[in-house]
Amino acid sequence: MRKFITFIFILSSIAVFSQSTNNNKIFRINPDYAQGAVVDKIYETVKYIPLETTAESLFGAIYQLEVTDQYFIILDRNTNSILLFNKNGQFHTKIKGGDQSFLGNVIHSFNVIKGKKQIMFRHRRTLHYYNFDGKELPNPSTLALPNSLKRYWFNDSTNVDFDYNIYEKLPDSTAFKLNFYANRNLIKSAFPYNPKHSPFRNDDIYYESHSVFYKTTNDTTAIFCQPYDYSVYLLSSNGRLSKKVTFLFPLANSLPDNFNQDTLLRGRRITYLRNHKDKFYGISYFYQFGNNYVFKLDHMSYPDTYLYNTQSKNLYCIQRISPDSSNYYLPVSDILGFVDFANSNFLTRDNKYLYTSVSSLQMFKAKSVTTDKHPKYPVALKKYFATQSRKSNPVIIQVKLKENL
Template sequence: MNRYLIVPVVILIYLYNVNIINAQESKVDTSNIKILRIDPKVANGGSVSQVFEDIQFIPLQTIKESLFGDITQLEVTEKEYVIFDNDTKTILIFDKQGKYKCKINLMKEIGGKLSVEDVDIYGFTLKNEKNIPLIEFSTKTKKFVFNFDAKKINEYKIASIESYAAQEFIFKDSTKVISYYRNLGSADKSLYQYVIKKGGEIAYKYFEIDTSKYSKNGDFAVGGKSLIETDNPEIFNAVRNYDYNIYKISTNGISVAYRLVFPNINTIPIDFNSNKKYLGKKLDYFFKFPKNIFGIGYTYKIGNNLYFKCGSLHPDIRKNGSFVYNLTNDYLISLNKLDVDSSSNYLPIIGRWDNDFKKYDGEFLYCSLSSIELFSYYEQEKVKKHKYPIAMQEYFNNGSKKDNPVIIRIKPRKDI
């Protein structure tokens, strides 16, 4: 071989191998999995006070300017509740008593009509720059930064051609975890569910997402956040579609913390995500086998307790799909079977099947109920003449089913 051709060939081989390495997913650590055997049918009931020690209801002020549909994302600061409503594409800010402060109308700020195809806004991120709290959201081409008075501070084009994050978090050591990440400027243009960056460079990437024509047929997902808070601020839980693992995310990567094992009648095939015979036919499969659980979500780990929700088309699980599992004594409680008592002022805390805990701030869990649900319950219970907290009694006296949702702040017991 001509010696002058050796170096270029070696370089090409090296670059090819680098691209192959860069295109590979990082390996998930499976060395320390705890198996949890879950049978929804035999979950225990109980009272609300058995699981939660303090419950507060916060009606959100309803005026013309503050009216919205549902809480898609909830973030909690020292003084405010910050809410994203995906239906109206609006970010609203309320104080801790539920009084409306201001809102950011994303459609107005971006200009033009929003659509999934050209904007894809699914939420926001809270930032803190020079001790000033800020709200940031992105489109495919721009980032927008607002203060807590809903005033635009900055708007700039995204410098790189990395796709924006659906959700991101920066750990204490500056490691960043990002959900739903793609970099069209790299050799690997795949979409990954999670990417971990160190020093601005990708250290790990996990779970390539199918973006082929079959994905356009839609997916069943339990819902909830990509990064789910735990009782350790440096650890998040995460889940995937059609997967019964609960993953742990830290600065060291992703590992499987828990694997839920359900009865056969509720379990999807083990090769459901890999077998080509299910491509483009997953929705049909669940309509044919509605008892099968298509995934889990809302997996908050608090003390010795693990909260989670099962997704299924079958009414038995849709009505009884939210659970808390004591990891010490393997005791399973259905949150849907809890009886209301004086700790909740005889009001419900768990609503329709697709609504669950939206936030954990290290002390409290937060969920919400629609005014339709609460007023329907109130009308049914009128004959019992329950005594409600002042804020809720005023809400029932002066409000209606068309009012904004009510936030419920719950302090969970560390053990049950």
């Protein structure tokens, strides 16, 4: 593999080569050749949806976003609340998690059971269910599952968790990073490791994104990405797992072949990454729309998100996409030096759109520096800029990618 990667790095001016091995696609990526573009070339539509700001609905930042046919459902860690807004941005209701000084009250994440129109979240080992009007449903249940913070619910009865717990005082045994459950019964496990004799320490694992699981187009599958692994996996609610895409990078961007097994790196992997900031330590925020693949390449320098079209073989860097008149010269990502997108990326997806957000502070800054371009704002944005301020709620950005890139 190294010979191939070196060959591509030295001789090729092509950003990506791709091929398929069974159902696993191989993407050979050289990020040095990623293109920039203007918004109109990449996005078919860009829609800005201001979220209503009232005393009850005011919040700080979007930690988690879920989208239904009717609502934006948002987790705000600052207020320890789940807020629901109509798809036009109007505030609907709020679910309060309680006093955060008691750790058991903290809402780490939530799941939406769309078929039942319910929101589910966990306080310690108890599951709570609310309807979309913010009313708690009776009979909260005790969660007879391991207390994992990285759990993905396919629905209210099937889920998968990711746990990599290493401790020398644990028994010499086999544990699994991935565990699938149906009706709270373990049905399948994957990625075995020995928690006592692992070549890793707990502080060797570096997580930059909020999750290792990402949405697909349905509720029976999910995308899984783990640290120090250049493969992206497709998970099914019945416990099936398969490689969807494997990335190969130039040697300068690749971890050593023995990075996961080298015991000499035990307790030193984070230091290694800080000393080799161009090395990619993982893939995250992976979404597919037809021939378009969106993904983030994680490294210790400024991280970038990429868009690759398998039909045209074009590779674009999202942060190099510049605003134009089609999006009123407003931000879509970090195009004006902002940092939110680098941290939170595209928050979620549905079958047509990707969603991210931008703070009102950034929106008003962008407006102030583009007045000479005389952008023609739609009615919703005109009202937003006339009635809101830099301290107002964030703005949801809904984008649709062009098919032919």
